[in-house]
Amino acid sequence: MTNTEHTGCHGIDIGGSKIELVSFAIDGAELREVFRERVATPGHDFSAFVQAVAGLVERADAALGGAAPVGIGLPGVADSRTGRQLSSNVPALNGRLVAPALEQALERPVVSGNDCQCFALSEAQGGAADGVPTMFGAILGTGAGGGYCAGGLLLRGFNGVAGEWGHWSVPGHLLAQYRLPSIPCPCGREGCFERYVSGPGMRMLHRHFGGDGLEPMEIAARANAGDSLAALTLGAHLDLLAHALSGLVLAIDPHAIVLGGGLSQLPHLYQELPAAVRRHLFSGAQVPPILPPRFGDAGGARGAALLARQQLNATAP
Numbered sequence: 534m535t536n537t538e539h540t541g542c543h544g545i546d547i548g549g550s551k552i553e554l555v556s557f558a559i560d561g562a563e564l565r566e567v568f569r570e571r572v573a574t575p576g577h578d579f580s581a582f583v584q585a586v587a588g589l590v591e592r593a594d595a596a597l598g599g600a601a602p603v604g605i606g607l608p609g610v611a612d613s614r615t616g617r618q619l620s621s622n623v624p625a626l627n628g629r630l631v632a633p634a635l636e637q638a639l640e641r642p643v644v645s646g647n648d649c650q651c652f653a654l655s656e657a658q659g660g661a662a663d664g665v666p667t668m669f670g671a672i673l674g675t676g677a678g679g680g681y682c683a684g685g686l687l688l689r690g691f692n693g694v695a696g697e698w699g700h701w702s703v704p705g706h707l708l709a710q711y712r713l714p715s716i717p718c719p720c721g722r723e724g725c726f727e728r729y730v731s732g733p734g735m736r737m738l739h740r741h742f743g744g745d746g747l748e749p750m751e752i753a754a755r756a757n758a759g760d761s762l763a764a765l766t767l768g769a770h771l772d773l774l775a776h777a778l779s780g781l782v783l784a785i786d787p788h789a790i791v792l793g794g795g796l797s798q799l800p801h802l803y804q805e806l807p808a809a810v811r812r813h814l815f816s817g818a819q820v821p822p823i824l825p826p827r828f829g830d831a832g833g834a835r836g837a838a839l840l841a842r843q844q845l846n847a848t849a850p
């Protein structure tokens with residue numbers, strides 16, 4: 534850790550099919566993009582993965598005019614005790630110490646966060662919640678995760694899992710209200726919100742109510758067209774999601790919530806969530822603005838670069 538302001542930083546977003554690197558030159562508070570490249574993810578070969586990242590960084594260094602710190606957004610979570618990557622959609626990374634291996638190959642510090650934390654940081658700095666004192670970025674995609682930022686900095690917490698709202702349990706009274714089973718979750722627990730409010734969760738709800746396995750956009754379109762089964766699904770999804778977000782308001786009371794992931798494209802969430810969240814709060818508590826993302830999934834590499842800059846400036850816990 535140093536207090537030296539670097540003149541540039543690289544951010545790398547690791548996806549199941551693509552690795553994207555974006556480089557920024559830093560001029561005071563301004564970030565200027567100078568390089569961007571994507572390569573296919575070597576999904577099953579860790580040494581090929583490290584080589585692919587090293588090749589990207591070598592070309593990015595050349596574009597930036599020198600070696601810059603690297604931030605990396607990883608899918609899944611890392612074990613907080615061992616640092617080994619868990620439950621990733623890139624099999625080559627499972628059980629690996631990803632950042633240390635890259636630090637050795639790249640001969641420089643590498644800071645890692647999960648993809649949801651990188652999304653939140655990108656939306657907190659220059660994104661939909663730019664300039665807001667505190668914000669929560671809530672991803673609703675294939676999973677449900679997020680990140681919490683204060684003063685434009687990501688707060689990671691004791692375990693580094695601050696923002697993992699998708700693994701809170703749905704309360705029994707809500708499961709009973711919709712006659713829902715308590716579904717096992719890959720995290721090892723069951724009944725986690727992620728199983729019900731993510732994209733696959735919404736499809737599960739629709740099947741549960743007697744529909745077929747439609748995509749969320751199709752369910753929403755059918756509800757708009759008067760399909761009562763689709764409306765039932767959307768209503769239950771909204772209620773469950775609103776309960777989870779009310780918990781966020783009570784726990785950390787963010788000044789804004791920015792939605793991300795595929796479900797952030799559903800317009801009814803921005804129209805109906807505020808009133809739905811309020812129904813789960815005590816009287817007098819206000820719901821913060823619930824906003825669409827500025828960068829969305831495209832902000833992953835950008836957020837990783839911001840994470841590198843944040844960590845190397847050592848200004849946040």
Ligand SMILES: [Zn+2]
Binds near residue numbers: 723725
């Ligand atoms: Zn879970």
